[in-house]
Amino acid sequence: MTTVLVSGDDFVAPELFADALREAAPGTAFDFRTMRTGWPVEPFGPVGGVQEASGTEEQVIEALGDAEIALTQMAPFTAKVIEAAPKLRMIGVCRGGPVNVDLAAATAAGIPVSFTPGRNAAAAAEFAIGLMLDAMRRITVSDADLKRGVWRGDYYAYENAGSEIEGSTVGLVGYGAIGAIVARVLNAFGARVLVSDPYTDPAKAAADGVELVTLDELLRASSVVSLHARLTPETRHLLNADNLKLLPEGAVLVNSARGGLLDYAPLPALLESGRLGALALDVYDIEPPPADWPLHSAPNVITTPHLAGATRQTAERAALISAGEAARFLRGEPLRHLANPEALAGGTGS
Template sequence: MKKIVSLFGEESDVFTSLNEKARAYAASLSLEYVWTPMIPFQESAAIEALKDADAGIIDIDPYGESIFKEIADRTKLLVRFGVGFDKVDLAAASRFGIAVCRTAGANTLGVAEMALTLILTTRRMIATNQKCVASGQWTKNVAHETIGSTLGIVGFGAIGQAVADLLKGFNCKILAYDPYLNEAAMRAKGVKPTTLEELFTTADAISLHLPYTTETHNLIGRKLLERMKPSSIIVNTSRGNIIDEEALYEVLASNKIAGAGLDVFGVEPLPLSSPLLSLENIVMTPHVSSQTHESLWRIYELAIDIASDFFAGREPKHLLNPEYRAR
């Protein structure tokens, strides 16, 4: 029986329950499943856990040659719990004959819902108003409605499209920027394709849905942020380093834009010294867009299905490094 070791999740009632369910599901597919919580991540502990596994389910932590060379004798598959894979050295994994997959699509609805939540929360100044109530100030802050507004989506993949679908119920005009999609395909989804500059100039709310790459590092910098209207807001549920946080702080602190909603940051956990924490026109959450019971189970289920297909000799879904076969 092939053995899966999952390093994802913290020791809590929620994750204990999910992993019991995952263990039962794996058993139904004739797979052994072991959960070894790995928070905080330690490379030596990860090696110890994975070297006795045929497959591993891993978090967002860095995985490179120093790990692969220790586990490759037995471990032939790693499944990234989530979508981003910028911290996994795919070339090194291929050199050691380790296939790497991701659970793309399983968290789409959860992340899209979180993006919508941050848009609504930021547009209606919920955080500011909560602080007013807590401090005894019954201030009537005047906010903006999302209904009938113009939404800009940067990155129109599965999550960006799901956000657009959710916002259609708000009768929004939706602009989208994605250099990898043709305009006809975007129009077929009911959005108007546009340039990045025009999107930042026009939109009342901007939602980012990009992978983190060398090309997208600090893509959203001072020049784009200063194009935004004073009444507009920006939301990021993708990767922190896509936004230049120093420039974002400056436009928020000077009220050049109305607000921001962030679930991701350049450094996580966000340092207590971050100037972002001093702002009142920002909503922040600790990278929890996919942390719903429903999304988490879809991810566990897909990760186990990927392992089942792989060990049955079938092509696994969402394979990131087909070059692993050349070893």
């Protein structure tokens, strides 16, 4: 009998983890302990030295008990939690990175930590395309006007008319799983796609029909720019007051990746001047943004509450990938998505 903590929330429910693990490891007897955090109704945040977590250290410690494996999305696995769980042998986090786990503490305790890259790639890519279309064609803005009784016939005036993706140059900052799907859709629309990503193989870029360029080259040439990079110390404020000035007049900027990639301070002035023609945001430097946030009243701004990955398929896929990693661990097989290989010689559960 293997004791497993399934710590879910209102998006990836504990039952999804349990069902997925039973499917991934048929014939294995499990004793499931359950925990449910308040996300997404309650925003995530820093807890005990880890980031983007939901719930408290005390809740996790109580729920863990003698569990050998923990599958979670948002629960904080801090040094305190790991120290209080001597029987814990593996942690599976169903996110693109295990930011809610103290990797140093897990590694020191010999606990491998898995994650689920690509679980929301399709959802996030589709959402980014939706934001582009919305911003370029003023869908949300004109909807709001019409609902308050304003018929925006002036949007048919040449100087106010929207623009098409076909024939446009679209720049993608970052080219992982999400960026690659976005590029495929943009190519189908007939756009010229530029990519700035130092880790992209030029041969892959050529095969995908995109052009690899520097970030400055991308900003100068793109009428639409969409962010898809991971947030690291090197990419924080990758787009900022200095390089945003390189954009063509009236450019559209989309950020559905991470708020920290973009310096939000210069955006109101860029919108007011017309350097930015429209801005579409799903992520923010402060989440949720405060009531007096300047972009709430800025022109041509579309905002959504961090919804890019919010599909049922994402939740199901995340649970399945995490459960598959746990099943591999139990069979003594190498983990496919191991965040701390030093914790486990050879990356196996043996």
